[in-house]
Amino acid sequence: MSGSDRGNYGPNTFLFEVAPHPDAGVPVKPQGISRWRAAFYLLLAVLLSAGVTLVPLLATVIISFSEPGAWQEVLTDAGAWQAIGNMLIWWLLVVVVCAVGLGLAWLVRNAGPALGLVMRIILVLPAVVSPLTTGAVFRLLFDTSQERGMASALLGRDTPFLGPGWIWLVLGSAFVWQYAGIAFLVFHEALARLPADLLRTTRAFGVDRRGRLWSVILPALARPAALAYLFALVFAARVFDLVLMGVPGSMQALVEGGGLYWWRHNDDLGYAGAAALAVLMSLLVAALAAPALLGLHGRVTWAGSAPSTRPRTDRARWLWPLGGAVSVLWLLPFAALLITSLRDPVAAAQTGWWNGEPWTFGSYTEALTDSAFISALATTFLRAVTVVAVVLLAAVPAAYVLAHEHLLPRRTWQMVLLVAVALAALPPQAFAVPLQQVLSPIGTAPALIIVHAALVLPLAVLVLHNAFVRVSAPMLVRGRRELFHYVREARPAVVLAGAVVFVLVWNDAVVGLLLNWPSGDHLPLILLEQARHFMSAASPLAAQAVLAMVVPVLVVALTARLLYQGLTGGVRR
Amino acid sequence: MSISRRAFLLAVPAVAAAGCAGQPPLRVAVVWSGEELQRFLRVVDAYVAHSRRPVSVYSAGDNISALLRGPAENVIPDVAVIPRLGLLFDPVVRKRIQPRESGHVQPEFWRRLVTPEEGGPELGAWFKLAYKSLVWHRKGERHAPASLTAWQPRPGSVAIGAADGWVLSDWFENVLLSMAPEAYDGLFASATRGDPEWWARGEVSEALERLASLWRDAFTPEQGRRALTLQFHDSILDVFRYRTADVVAAPDFALPVIQRYAGADVAGHFRFPGDAGGPPPLVVGGDVAVAMKRGGSDALDFVEWLTRPRGNTNDALTEWVDEGGFLTPYRDPTQPLLREPALALRRSEGLRYDLSDRLIGRLEGGDGRGLWRVLTELFSDVAASTVTPRSAALAAREKIVTSLAKGAAR
Numbered sequence: 001m002s003g004s005d006r007g008n009y010g011p012n013t014f015l016f017e018v019a020p021h022p023d024a025g026v027p028v029k030p031q032g033i034s035r036w037r038a039a040f041y042l043l044l045a046v047l048l049s050a051g052v053t054l055v056p057l058l059a060t061v062i063i064s065f066s067e068p069g070a071w072q073e074v075l076t077d078a079g080a081w082q083a084i085g086n087m088l089i090w091w092l093l094v095v096v097v098c099a100v101g102l103g104l105a106w107l108v109r110n111a112g113p114a115l116g117l118v119m120r121i122i123l124v125l126p127a128v129v130s131p132l133t134t135g136a137v138f139r140l141l142f143d144t145s146q147e148r149g150m151a152s153a154l155l156g157r158d159t160p161f162l163g164p165g166w167i168w169l170v171l172g173s174a175f176v177w178q179y180a181g182i183a184f185l186v187f188h189e190a191l192a193r194l195p196a197d198l199l200r201t202t203r204a205f206g207v208d209r210r211g212r213l214w215s216v217i218l219p220a221l222a223r224p225a226a227l228a229y230l231f232a233l234v235f236a237a238r239v240f241d242l243v244l245m246g247v248p249g250s251m252q253a254l255v256e257g258g259g260l261y262w263w264r265h266n267d268d269l270g271y272a273g274a275a276a277l278a279v280l281m282s283l284l285v286a287a288l289a290a291p292a293l294l295g296l297h298g299r300v301t302w303a304g305s306a307p308s309t310r311p312r313t314d315r316a317r318w319l320w321p322l323g324g325a326v327s328v329l330w331l332l333p334f335a336a337l338l339i340t341s342l343r344d345p346v347a348a349a350q351t352g353w354w355n356g357e358p359w360t361f362g363s364y365t366e367a368l369t370d371s372a373f374i375s376a377l378a379t380t381f382l383r384a385v386t387v388v389a390v391v392l393l394a395a396v397p398a399a400y401v402l403a404h405e406h407l408l409p410r411r412t413w414q415m416v417l418l419v420a421v422a423l424a425a426l427p428p429q430a431f432a433v434p435l436q437q438v439l440s441p442i443g444t445a446p447a448l449i450i451v452h453a454a455l456v457l458p459l460a461v462l463v464l465h466n467a468f469v470r471v472s473a474p475m476l477v478r479g480r481r482e483l484f485h486y487v488r489e490a491r492p493a494v495v496l497a498g499a500v501v502f503v504l505v506w507n508d509a510v511v512g513l514l515l516n517w518p519s520g521d522h523l524p525l526i527l528l529e530q531a532r533h534f535m536s537a538a539s540p541l542a543a544q545a546v547l548a549m550v551v552p553v554l555v556v557a558l559t560a561r562l563l564y565q566g567l568t569g570g571v572r573r
Numbered sequence: 574m575s576i577s578r579r580a581f582l583l584a585v586p587a588v589a590a591a592g593c594a595g596q597p598p599l600r601v602a603v604v605w606s607g608e609e610l611q612r613f614l615r616v617v618d619a620y621v622a623h624s625r626r627p628v629s630v631y632s633a634g635d636n637i638s639a640l641l642r643g644p645a646e647n648v649i650p651d652v653a654v655i656p657r658l659g660l661l662f663d664p665v666v667r668k669r670i671q672p673r674e675s676g677h678v679q680p681e682f683w684r685r686l687v688t689p690e691e692g693g694p695e696l697g698a699w700f701k702l703a704y705k706s707l708v709w710h711r712k713g714e715r716h717a718p719a720s721l722t723a724w725q726p727r728p729g730s731v732a733i734g735a736a737d738g739w740v741l742s743d744w745f746e747n748v749l750l751s752m753a754p755e756a757y758d759g760l761f762a763s764a765t766r767g768d769p770e771w772w773a774r775g776e777v778s779e780a781l782e783r784l785a786s787l788w789r790d791a792f793t794p795e796q797g798r799r800a801l802t803l804q805f806h807d808s809i810l811d812v813f814r815y816r817t818a819d820v821v822a823a824p825d826f827a828l829p830v831i832q833r834y835a836g837a838d839v840a841g842h843f844r845f846p847g848d849a850g851g852p853p854p855l856v857v858g859g860d861v862a863v864a865m866k867r868g869g870s871d872a873l874d875f876v877e878w879l880t881r882p883r884g885n886t887n888d889a890l891t892e893w894v895d896e897g898g899f900l901t902p903y904r905d906p907t908q909p910l911l912r913e914p915a916l917a918l919r920r921s922e923g924l925r926y927d928l929s930d931r932l933i934g935r936l937e938g939g940d941g942r943g944l945w946r947v948l949t950e951l952f953s954d955v956a957a958s959t960v961t962p963r964s965a966a967l968a969a970r971e972k973i974v975t976s977l978a979k980g981a982a983r
Contacts, residue, residue: 073979144802147815160795162736162802164957248736250801250949253941264942267642268935268980349806350814350834372630436644444648513636529632532606536806536830540607 041397041483045457048394052454053423056431056438057282063275063433070272077269080277082253083261084284089168090239090257091288093175094232100176101183101228102221104326109191111319116188122327123181125334128552130507131178131239132524133545135246136531137333138174140340140353140538142166148352148535150336167251174246177333179235183228185567190224226292233292237285237427241509241524245531258284262429263514275433282430341542348539363543373526373544380523381551383449384505388498390453391460395497399464400483424458428514448512448522452505459504460497467493467566495559496566503552523548598627599868599875602640602650604860606632608829609898613654615889620878626871635939641666641865651868652875654700656860658686658926659933661696670696671864676877680902682921687861697863698880702900704825704914705743705856705927706845711813716820717843721751724787724846731791732818734808735800735952738938738945742929743856744822745948747845748787749780750854750925756780761931769977778970781951785962785969789955797956801949806830813839824858825914829898842910855917858927935980936973947972 064070074080108119126134142161143149152159161170194217202212240259243252252260258281266274339353344360367373428451439447467490473482487494509524527548530541556563605613610632617628631650633640641653642665649669660666672694678684679699687695710716718724734740750757753776760771771777792800803811809827811818813835821827822845831840847853862879864872882903883891893899897908905915918924929938929945938945947969954965 144799145807145815158799160798160802163798164801164953248802248804249738249940249945250736250953253946253949256941260941264939268942346833350810440644440646513639529606529610529634532634533806534804535810536834537607 038401041401044394045398045461048390048450048454048457049423052435052451053426053431056434057426059434060275060278060431064272064279066275067270067272070270071276073273074269074276074280079253079265080258080261080269080280083256083258084280086255087237087257087281087284089255090175090236091233093172094229094236096172097176097179097232098183098225098228100180101185102187102225104180104184105187105191107322108319109188111323115319115323118327119323120181120185120188122330123184125181125553126178126330127181128503128556129178129549130509130524130527130545131235131242132245132507132509132527133337133549134174134178134333135242135244136527136534136541136545137337138170138177139246139534140542141333141336142170142173143352143535147350150352150354153352153354162248162251164251164254167247167255171242171246171255174242175236175239177330178242179232181330182231186224186228186231187221190221194220226294230289230292233285233289234424237281237288238510240514241528244509244528248534259427259429259510259514262427262432266429266433271433278427278430278432282426285426337542337545340538341546343539345536345539348542349536363539364547366540367544367547373523373547376521376523376526377547377551379521380506383445383452383522384502386449387452387456387505388501390449391457391501392494392498394453395457395460395464396487396494397483399461399468400486402461403465403468424462428455428511432514451511452508455511456501456504460501463497463500463566464490464493492562492564492566494566495562499555499559499563502555506548506552596626598629599652599871600650601628601630601652601654601875602633602637603630603654604632604634604637604656606634608833609826612889612893612899616879616893619888620875623878624874628875638663638666638937638939641669646867649865649867651872652862652864654860654862654879655697656858657930657937658859658861659931659937661687661861661863662689663933667696669865669867671866671868671873672696673698673864673873673876676873677881680919680921682924683859683902686926697861698876699902700860700862700880702857702859702902702918704900704918705858706747706854707825707827707842707914708820708822708845709809709812709827709831709840709842710820711816712839712841714819714841718846720849721748721783721846722849726787726791726820728791728793729796729817730819732803732808732811732821733788733791733800733952734803734805734821735797735949735956736802736804736807738940738949739929740805740808740823741948741952742938742944743824743927744788745780745784745944746856746925746928747822747854748784749777749928750856751846751848751851752776752780752783754851754854754925757925757928760928761926769981772970772973772977777973778966781966781969782962785951785955785966788952789962792956794957794959797952797958801953801957810834825900825911826898828908828910829896832897840910852923855923855925856927857918857924858930935976943976944973947976 104119104123108115111119139162141149142151144152144158144160144162146152146156146158149159149161151161160166198216199212202216207215237257238259239257240263243256243260247255256264258277262274262277262281266277269277336353339356340348341363342359342361343353343356344358345363347355347358435451439450468486471486471489507524508522509528512522512525513528527541527544530537530544534541601617603610603613610630614630617630620626621628637653637655638657638660641649641655641660642663643649655661661670667689673696674694676698679687679695683699683702684695687697687699689696708717716730733744746757756771756774756776759768759774760777788797800808805823805827808818808821809823809830812821813831828840844853844855862876864876868875884903890899890901891904894901894904895907897906897911900906900911900915900918902919905912929936929943932938932944935943937943950972951965951969954960954968955962960968
């Protein structure tokens with residue numbers, strides 16, 4: 001972390017730096033907190049992480065060796081290998097997501113604040129949408145029939161986009177649409193604060209363009225690249241509902257990753273075999289995450305330089321059409337979904353959304369008078385809010401202690417944080433079997449809350465930790481009150497952590513299905529029911545998806561300013 | 574009014590925690606969605622009015638097996654309406670079922686299907702039956718082949734919703750039953766488990782090859798790839814709305830779908846052709862209502878109420894029967910197209926129960942698994958690719974036998 005200095009953080013310094021910062025600015029060696037209190041602060045977070053992820057994960061490893069031949073059976077199971085191979089294709093899509101994010105950020109790097117803002121909002125919007133909805137939208141857009149599918153209509157003939165081969169184009173587009181925005185955001189921030197002084201100096205010393213790229217630009221992009229990669233990897237490793245909704249049943253086996261395969265076949269593989277497959281998947285994800293962890297651990301930083309603002313009007317002018325084209329592409333799926341939801345269900349099953357009439361609010365009326373849908377809306381909201389409360393209760397004190405290294409040397413904490421990142425990337429199947437057995441007696445609702453909380457906890461701790469290390473220590477308050485001071489000062493990060501947790505829980509379809517608690521009261525599961533006859537349910541499904549989307553979009557819109565502060569620094573300004 | 578149901582259940586946690594919950598609703602898991610689910614809810618409304626017990630209906634879709642087998646006892650529903658007969662005999666699920674000791678008498682064929690031991694109690698009562706050996710076409714056009722052997726469809730003339738595994742398994746069952754009824758019976762001789770040895774017999778391979786040749790004839794590779802992306806409803810649209818194909822093999826419940834998208838009185842059908850000289854096959858399926866142990870006597874009452882013969886009275890269920898898409902042994906539909914199938918079900922002559930719905934274990938269906946997956950790959954090989962029907966059929970047989978061997982080894 002050479003060169004990173006608390007005092008030099010510009011207003012837009014990007015948040016996510018995993019390794020703790022040295023306290024070079026203001027001396028904040030705290031005295032007021034005892035070892036016991038620090039341990040107490042960590043208690044809930046440790047209990048959740050250990051109880052729901054670490055211990056079950058270890059149990060899974062042990063179970064996988066409990067029956068002789070289990071590993072051999074999994075390793076000779078052709079289906080399992082196909083699923084592992086598919087995970088590698090999904091991994092390629094992770095790289096594509098990062099590349100698209102970087103490419104777009106590079107193109108608009110000098111575009112000025114207005115276009116930058118528009119692009120940020122439009123590109124990040126899909127990340128708030130549930131993968132189920134994404135699957136539904138892209139299945140609509142790429143329907144085989146030229147009467148209904150926009151892509152087929154553009155070609156002027158029926159084209160089996162959802163069939164063999166083509167299906168990866170559809171899934172790739174959906175995945176990129178949904179997550180490239182996050183990569184864009186990360187790279188956009190990083191490019192805005194390339195070390196301008198250093199670039200000028202190297203140019204003055206006669207280093208050519210290529211040399212500057214290798215010696216300055218690429219090192220400066222290593223950390224954001226690692227971060228974007230890790231984010232996309234988490235989503236790819238857990239890819240599940242996108243396939244369930246977006247891919248016809250006949251094609252699912254060809255594209256499903258380990259998670260879906262595990263879900264379908266864990267009965268066939270047996271107790272130990274299912275555990276062995278879970279361990280295999282975890283190892284694969286850990287191996288794929290390793291380069292990113294190294295990148296985050298590296299010593300590169302961009303923190304020293306202020307954002308460079310060099311608006312070159314000649315370039316900015318041709319950038320607007322480009323930005324416009326990207327925006328249209330990114331908004332198109334939303335438009336298709338909205339228009340489909342407003343069309344007559346019978347018409348929507350037979351013709352594409354661009355045919356327009358007949359308009360009706362029928363699908364909305366149906367959804368809003370369906371007691372099952374409405375109650376799922378309420379239950380999901382309650383559940384998401386409860387999880388946010390539990391996570392913040394656990395993560396705030398934990399992040400506070402972690403940020404100030406009260407208990408152990410700094411290096412140890414770095415290791416803890418890296419393990420937390422790795423845990424965030426693990427597919428939940430890895431620890432599902434033992435978890436089911438332990439949690440089933442306590443009832444569905446508490447079990448779901450605990451599992452959700454534990455799964456998103458590492459992310460929340462990371463977000464809060466990065467903000468807490470930037471809070472200046474209070475001059476007067478000490479001890480217990482100091483924690484409140486930190487929360488107050490790092491309010492944007494607290495809101496960010498809460499919003500991320502809310503959106504992830506709200507959109508989840510994996511935990512409920514995977515852990516065999518399909519109690520049917522979680523909103524995405526209600527949406528999934530409609531996929532049984534996909535095209536004939538197009539309009540009602542779209543209406544439900546729009547209604548389900550409104551809540552997280554509202555949450556994000558209402559807290560947008562704080563969220564942005566949270567993302568770019570985490571501390572109140 | 575649909576205030577009862579899930580809303581009730583799902584609003585309850587808070588209320589229950591406060592200790593002021595009234596009578597908890599009866600939790601019913603079904604697999605339907607859309608129009609069929611709406612129909613079922615209407616039937617249930619009458620029960621709520623009649624018994625004053627709230628009922629919550631949850632559509633579990635194809636996840637119903639996971640729901641019933643799951644480790645969490647507290648989400649096991651009180652009643653399940655199950656389309657997969659095999660699930661009743663699953664060791665885990667069977668222990669959770671309350672057998673029927675009394676109630677109305679079911680027709681012999683159907684009663685035997687849900688009775689594990691001769692003379693023992695029945696595990697459930699049949700709610701909805703399906704007639705799965707029909708081929709639908711536009712009214713006024715004749716396409717019926719003389720026999721299965723004579724059926725050589727020209728490319729593009731048959732619509733198949735190959736994205737739905739059950740559509741393919743229905744095809745397989747009809748062909749197998751036409752060609753080798755003894756093998757069909759061998760696979761499921763008794764009410765419980767059949768003899769898996771039959772899968773390795775030549776009759777099964779021949780049926781697979783015949784099926785593969787039919788599919789090969791019916792599609793060009795481009796059309797085959799297209800068919801892999803179409804679901805059951807899409808295949809009906811192909812014949813009756815877009816008119817890109819002439820016939821579609823589909824059960825009786827295709828009729829409401831046809832009427833919805835193409836209007837009344839546009840369809841005709843013929844029996845799925847039999848082998849030359851042999852009788853046409855008659856594959857049937859159905860949904861069986863089962864009381865789970867945790868539902869207590871109320872669950873048994875509900876099952877009895879739901880499945881009872883309606884006599885001459887009318888309610889939401891008889892309306893469903895009259896309008897089509899619902900067959901029961903106790904009442905004839907008013908739809909002329911469905912009278913003959915309903916009569917055949919009532920006569921119970923030559924019926925064979927859906928094979929894939931009885932499989933459990935490694936061959937059990939579901940997207941991307943079991944027999945569904947084997948048949949999807951067979952379809953893909955011959956209809957969307959250029960593998961010869963013979964080698965595709967041999968590969969399919971090999972996959973089935975390997976699956977069974979792996980399952981038996983456990």
